[in-house]
Amino acid sequence: MIKWLAATELAKLTHGGADALLSLIEIPPNEELGDAAFPCFHLAKEKRMAPQQIAAQLAKEWNITGIKANAEGPYVNLTFNKAIYGKMLIDKISENQFRNLNFGNGKKVIIDMSSPNIAKPFGIGHLRSTVIGNALYHLYKKTGHVPVRVNHLGDWGTQFGKQIAAYKKWGNEDKLNASPVDHLFELYVQFHEEAENDPGLIDEARSWFHKLEKGDQEARGLWEQFVAVSKEEFNDMYRFLGVDFEEVLGESFYNDKMQAVIDELEEKGLLEESDGAMVVKLEEYDLPPCLIIKSDGSSIYATRDLATAIYRHEIMKGEKLLYVVGGEQTLHFKQIFAVLEKMGYEWAKDCFHVSFGLMRLEGKKMSTRRGRVITLKEVMKQAISSAIEISKEKNPDRTIHDQTAKAMGTGAVIFGDLKNDRKNDVNFSLKEALRFEGETGPYLQYTYARIKSLIRKAGEQTDSTAEIKETFLDFPETWRLLKTLSVYPDVLKKSVSEHKPSHIAKYALSICKHFNQFYQQQRVLSDDKKEQFTKLAVCRQTVLLLKESMDILGIEAPEEI
Ligand code: ARG
Numbered sequence: 001m002i003k004w005l006a007a008t009e010l011a012k013l014t015h016g017g018a019d020a021l022l023s024l025i026e027i028p029p030n031e032e033l034g035d036a037a038f039p040c041f042h043l044a045k046e047k048r049m050a051p052q053q054i055a056a057q058l059a060k061e062w063n064i065t066g067i068k069a070n071a072e073g074p075y076v077n078l079t080f081n082k083a084i085y086g087k088m089l090i091d092k093i094s095e096n097q098f099r100n101l102n103f104g105n106g107k108k109v110i111i112d113m114s115s116p117n118i119a120k121p122f123g124i125g126h127l128r129s130t131v132i133g134n135a136l137y138h139l140y141k142k143t144g145h146v147p148v149r150v151n152h153l154g155d156w157g158t159q160f161g162k163q164i165a166a167y168k169k170w171g172n173e174d175k176l177n178a179s180p181v182d183h184l185f186e187l188y189v190q191f192h193e194e195a196e197n198d199p200g201l202i203d204e205a206r207s208w209f210h211k212l213e214k215g216d217q218e219a220r221g222l223w224e225q226f227v228a229v230s231k232e233e234f235n236d237m238y239r240f241l242g243v244d245f246e247e248v249l250g251e252s253f254y255n256d257k258m259q260a261v262i263d264e265l266e267e268k269g270l271l272e273e274s275d276g277a278m279v280v281k282l283e284e285y286d287l288p289p290c291l292i293i294k295s296d297g298s299s300i301y302a303t304r305d306l307a308t309a310i311y312r313h314e315i316m317k318g319e320k321l322l323y324v325v326g327g328e329q330t331l332h333f334k335q336i337f338a339v340l341e342k343m344g345y346e347w348a349k350d351c352f353h354v355s356f357g358l359m360r361l362e363g364k365k366m367s368t369r370r371g372r373v374i375t376l377k378e379v380m381k382q383a384i385s386s387a388i389e390i391s392k393e394k395n396p397d398r399t400i401h402d403q404t405a406k407a408m409g410t411g412a413v414i415f416g417d418l419k420n421d422r423k424n425d426v427n428f429s430l431k432e433a434l435r436f437e438g439e440t441g442p443y444l445q446y447t448y449a450r451i452k453s454l455i456r457k458a459g460e461q462t463d464s465t466a467e468i469k470e471t472f473l474d475f476p477e478t479w480r481l482l483k484t485l486s487v488y489p490d491v492l493k494k495s496v497s498e499h500k501p502s503h504i505a506k507y508a509l510s511i512c513k514h515f516n517q518f519y520q521q522q523r524v525l526s527d528d529k530k531e532q533f534t535k536l537a538v539c540r541q542t543v544l545l546l547k548e549s550m551d552i553l554g555i556e557a558p559e560e561i
Helices: 001-012 018-020 041-047 051-062 084-095 122-142 157-172 171-180 180-195 200-214 217-241 251-267 301-314 328-341 347-351 374-395 404-416 441-456 475-485 488-498 502-521 531-553
Strands: 035-041 068-071 076-082 110-112 146-151 270-273 277-280 292-295 320-326 351-356 359-360 426-428
Touching: 001 018, 001 035, 001 051, 001 076, 018 041, 035 051, 041 292, 051 068, 051 076, 076 084, 076 347, 084 475, 084 531, 110 122, 110 502, 122 146, 122 217, 122 351, 122 359, 122 374, 122 404, 122 488, 122 531, 157 180, 157 200, 157 217, 157 301, 171 180, 171 217, 180 200, 180 217, 200 217, 217 374, 217 404, 251 270, 251 292, 251 301, 301 320, 328 347, 328 351, 347 351, 347 488, 374 404, 404 426, 404 441, 404 488, 404 531, 441 502, 441 531, 475 502, 475 531, 488 502, 488 531, 502 531
Parallel strands: 110 146, 110 320, 320 351, 359 426
Antiparallel strands: 035 076, 068 076, 270 277, 277 292
């Protein structure tokens, strides 16, 4: 917004188009230099003059009231009058179209997210995918796209042969009903341990998978049971996180859609034999061959992902396909996108692997192998009980509502993830994530509740004093807060184009930081009703944009904490 204001004013002087100028304007690194800076290098080329000279001339001729211009080397630094432009920013920010960005033009975006595996615990990687994917969903929705969240459940593959074999041998119905995924996973781990000494188990597993593929009743029945109980557990997690899906389509959904892909690959002459298996060579992409059919004739993960992508584009009409999956699958997605391109699908360029780093819990690495996994259920339970403890410490004479404790616990976990650039590894510490004073979810919630209570206390003001008076805006902390609020549309655009919710998370933090500084310096509730109205107007816009940001991140905003 500041850039836009600067460009509009500059356009009058330089006779250039405001749009072209907009891309040139910078925000100075240090606010003492000004609110916006215009580098004169471009004009210098055009006018064949030294940029310093142009800057000096521009500053000298500057005659726009409310903006001071200062030449600093090749730059013209602009400083806005806080009262006049503060009022202008409030007006702009309160316009409906400021928040309703529509650049998506109804474009359909398929977001592959969460996608845990049946009969295995919902791991931290799946949590990251769920939380990041859900924030992207909100971001796309807010910007006029039509996003679709798809849970691509891992419900097919040879491991189900192992799972069935193990269950038949050592399974226990009671345990399965009490904690299904734990029990199934224990059996899976046991299977791997015992198979080391008893290779016959592997054959058994293979034969069970074969039966499953052929639709054998017993195999099918057990598989369906595993799917049902696992889904129930996953749904607990989704309810907890407040996440929904438009579509839940497991890998098995594509079983009858793979042959067509294989045929197509063959017709297009892309399939080649290699050690008894069928592959698509990808030398020109500098990638290893993509395995399509294993030497035993079975299709694999990649084959299913090809069928899935084609389905999402052709049947679901996705114009952009996102895969929110950990960085360890980077090669897999590179191969998939390359094969699609070789098949002649020009939309392969609209497929993106939105990858993310590992998450460690209090410095410990997590693994789904050999039962060393730390399940999310434990993290969540702990988050809620810690939220209750911490809020007791802060407010000893008030008891926290269950709903609020849950909001804080989930808010802490979600924000603890989203504040990081998704590409980075994250070391998650629950204690850190719950601190009211840190860069945390509860800090946002606390600030939100504080502003809400302020607005409630002030009550409605509808008389003649309900008018914004510029003089009450003429303070550096008010100006900083308004400037922060005004970049909301830019932050959204950047977040969408980079697929990074972390920009929104940082934006929300910066709103809170600047609000708290404003609140420390400024008395909002005042006997002077015009002063109160003006400052409340700032609070109202703050709380609105903080709430928008929290909605995008998927963090609840309780009215009281
Ligand atoms: N189920 C897989 C896993 O847990 C993730 C699936 C990601 N989506 C996809 N279309 N391959 O590793």
